[in-house]
Amino acid sequence: MRGKKTQRFLIVTHVPHLLWKGQLYAYGPYVREMNIWLQYVENYVLIAPKVEEGEPSKIDIKYSKLPIKFKTTQPLHFNSISKVFSSVFWGAKAFGYMIFEMNKASHIHLRCPGNMGLIGCIAQVFYPSKKKTAKYAGNWDPESAQPLSYRLQKYLLRSTTFTSNMQALVYGEWKDKTKNIKPFFTATYRNDELKPIRKPNFEQGINLIFVGVLEAHKSPQTLLEVARILKDRGINFKATFCGNGSQKGELEEQVKKYSLIDQVHILGNVPAEEVRRLLEESHFLIFISRSEGWPKAVAEAMFWGCVPLTTPVSCVGTMVGENGERGFLMGNDPEKISDKVVSLKDSPDTFFKISEAASQWSRTYTLDYFETEIGKLI
Numbered sequence: 001m002r003g004k005k006t007q008r009f010l011i012v013t014h015v016p017h018l019l020w021k022g023q024l025y026a027y028g029p030y031v032r033e034m035n036i037w038l039q040y041v042e043n044y045v046l047i048a049p050k051v052e053e054g055e056p057s058k059i060d061i062k063y064s065k066l067p068i069k070f071k072t073t074q075p076l077h078f079n080s081i082s083k084v085f086s087s088v089f090w091g092a093k094a095f096g097y098m099i100f101e102m103n104k105a106s107h108i109h110l111r112c113p114g115n116m117g118l119i120g121c122i123a124q125v126f127y128p129s130k131k132k133t134a135k136y137a138g139n140w141d142p143e144s145a146q147p148l149s150y151r152l153q154k155y156l157l158r159s160t161t162f163t164s165n166m167q168a169l170v171y172g173e174w175k176d177k178t179k180n181i182k183p184f185f186t187a188t189y190r191n192d193e194l195k196p197i198r199k200p201n202f203e204q205g206i207n208l209i210f211v212g213v214l215e216a217h218k219s220p221q222t223l224l225e226v227a228r229i230l231k232d233r234g235i236n237f238k239a240t241f242c243g244n245g246s247q248k249g250e251l252e253e254q255v256k257k258y259s260l261i262d263q264v265h266i267l268g269n270v271p272a273e274e275v276r277r278l279l280e281e282s283h284f285l286i287f288i289s290r291s292e293g294w295p296k297a298v299a300e301a302m303f304w305g306c307v308p309l310t311t312p313v314s315c316v317g318t319m320v321g322e323n324g325e326r327g328f329l330m331g332n333d334p335e336k337i338s339d340k341v342v343s344l345k346d347s348p349d350t351f352f353k354i355s356e357a358a359s360q361w362s363r364t365y366t367l368d369y370f371e372t373e374i375g376k377l378i
Contacts, residue, residue, distance in 0.1 A: 006378050009044040010105035012098060014114030016075060018051040024063045024070070025056040028272065029296060033186065035064040036371050037109065040378040045069040045105070047097050048116070058269045071097045076115035091119060098123040102130060107378060110134040112157070113150040121156040128164035133377050137293045139314040140170040144291070157181070167377055171294040172315030186294050187370040189303055197305040197359055199352070200281060202345045205236035209282040209306065211275060211297040212289070214245030219288040221247065224254055225334035226286060226341070227264050235342065240282070241266040242275055279304040283351070284341055288332045292316060302326060302362035305355040307344070309337050319361070326358040
């Protein structure tokens with residue numbers, strides 16, 4: 001079915017990994033993608049942080065096969081004095097691992113942005129003839145505010161002076177593109193999941209959803225504010241949060257404070273199958289994130305005809321269209337978001353036209369297509 005496989009594939013990532021009952025687990029969307037890469041690989045070596053104890057969470061999944069070597073590090077953090085010395089030690093150790101393993105690798109694969117990705121970007125400079133790929137899962141927009149470590153990774157990946165034989169996969173088309181840079185995408189669903197979409201009509205109420213971590217940079221609070229406004233206006237609705245994070249407790253308290261228990265449901269982390277079911281039932285995704293690469297929450301919502309109200313970061317404008325063709329670019333203004341929701345509820349033909357366009361666009365990017373494109377890179 002597949003051609004000759006690469007013999008020794010080196011993965012460098014900042015994603016924490018857990019060995020549990022003889023299997024290797026990590027964050028589900030990342031592993032799901034890596035398992036596709038590994039279809040084209042005979043053996044692989046992994047350099048990544050290791051979680052020392054515990055069980056996989058609901059959103060963790062296992063690798064399709066184990067690495068021939070797992071060189072473990074500790075997570076690297078340079079945002080506090082107490083962690084700097086430990087991170088310098090483990091960073092130096094990771095650099096040594098990389099230099100050694102890159103020398104043996106037939107293909108070097110870096111996961112960026114992150115501190116491990118930065119070290120990998122530096123280490124790969126010493127191996128100009130090695131075949132390399134990098135997945136830059138953050139915002140590549142050169143005009144966006146970025147931490148220094150992210151800017152360094154982007155510079156090294158883009159540079160044809162320091163980096164050779166590299167295909168760096170980025171989200172969107174940008175003016176700083178060099179021959180190292182390849183616009184790319186990601187995917188969640190397969191062709192055989194392309195079933196018809198049957199949204200509930202608005203007479204049964206408006207269904208709103210947020211999918212993502214409940215942290216300030218994702219602005220989950222915005223959906224709660226929209227819920228308050230809709231309730232004050234006497235609109236029949238349901239709002240669902242999928243995800244965990246530091247703001248979960250605060251959101252739950254506000255749901256009680258504002259008597260939204262019947263309308264707002266905070267589910268925590270839920271399996272992918274449940275997220276899919278909820279997206280199929282939802283009319284609108286409220287996702288006011290400050291920074292994204294390829295926002296899977298937006299792409300997955302669009303796949304199921306859930307119209308996104310989101311922010312103009314990274315390649316999101318390309319995804320939803322600049323003029324409301326497949327969704328809407330909004331600021332973090334709950335009143336304006338509420339107005340848009342109500343106006344589309346009152347114009348169901350317009351809503352369903354946008355929902356259909358969103359679905360058609362997103363359904364271009366299936367796992368089958370993704371799998372084919374990954375095969376071309378290895």
